Amino acid sequence: MIPHPASNIHIQDFCLSYQERQIFKDFSLNMKNGKWNVLLGRSGVGKSSLLTAIAGLLPPESYQGTIKAVDGSVLSGKISWMTQDALLLPWLNVLENILIGNRLRQLSGTDAISEIKAKSLLADLGLEPFMEMKPENLSGGMRQRTALARTLLEDRPIVLLDEPFSALDAVTRTEMHDLTFRYLSDKTVVMITHDPLEALKLADIIYILKGPTITNVEILTPSNTAPRNIKNERLLEEHDTLMKQLSDNETLS
Numbered sequence: 001m002i003p004h005p006a007s008n009i010h011i012q013d014f015c016l017s018y019q020e021r022q023i024f025k026d027f028s029l030n031m032k033n034g035k036w037n038v039l040l041g042r043s044g045v046g047k048s049s050l051l052t053a054i055a056g057l058l059p060p061e062s063y064q065g066t067i068k069a070v071d072g073s074v075l076s077g078k079i080s081w082m083t084q085d086a087l088l089l090p091w092l093n094v095l096e097n098i099l100i101g102n103r104l105r106q107l108s109g110t111d112a113i114s115e116i117k118a119k120s121l122l123a124d125l126g127l128e129p130f131m132e133m134k135p136e137n138l139s140g141g142m143r144q145r146t147a148l149a150r151t152l153l154e155d156r157p158i159v160l161l162d163e164p165f166s167a168l169d170a171v172t173r174t175e176m177h178d179l180t181f182r183y184l185s186d187k188t189v190v191m192i193t194h195d196p197l198e199a200l201k202l203a204d205i206i207y208i209l210k211g212p213t214i215t216n217v218e219i220l221t222p223s224n225t226a227p228r229n230i231k232n233e234r235l236l237e238e239h240d241t242l243m244k245q246l247s248d249n250e251t252l253s
């Protein structure tokens, strides 16, 4: 499927400071359209801040530069975003939580179809037996899968994922990698992860962000097409390269 032309992301001359520290300075980047763009970098370098900026949720007075599609159109309305904390509404059950976008938009005409899609997605994610449970009764991994389901159901051309698999056990994580990759095959995905192997498994392109002030990125394009077998020898060599690139950075607070 050809990605929607407005699903690219063009970052131009982006500058961001918090108090004394400048996080980004004159930073420009074109994310790959319809691909998995993965951000790697030491904790505190500025990855989530960049995702927040792409989502259009930084206060306008706090940054300079532009983040738009290459044709100049705005990105708002084209993005679904899964934040680090699942942000589920405690008074709604799993099914209601993943349908919240529809409910807020009052798409009453599509509710029946959305509910069928939502239930099928919950079944794929192994959450069907829990769909009437409230978030407080779910494990951390189940909450994360619920948040992932909500993001996947939004069906937007741009999908921002901030450590979407971090709370999952190794087996579930592998299953979720494959499923998420399938669901998002025609989207422009920007994913943050702390796991270089996860990045190498899923990314079309990996951007390594280095501080203390980010002015550009180092790029690694893994060989072969994603999703990759993480036992592949070539991938393990690329893992070593990535680890060296990541460790060649001063410690950030």
Ligand SMILES: Nc1ncnc2c1ncn2[C@@H]1O[C@H](COP(=O)(O)OP(=O)(O)OP(=O)(O)O)[C@@H](O)[C@H]1O
Pocket (backbone or CB within 6 Å): 018, 019, 023, 041, 042, 043, 044, 045, 046, 047, 048, 049, 050, 253
């Ligand atoms: N609203 C804010 N006000 C002040 N400082 C902030 C704010 N948000 C983030 N920071 C600081 O900016 C820096 C970058 O934060 P950010 O969350 O973007 O990093 P990150 O690379 O996503 O980190 P992690 O991998 O640990 O999630 C950190 O030092 C953080 O403490």
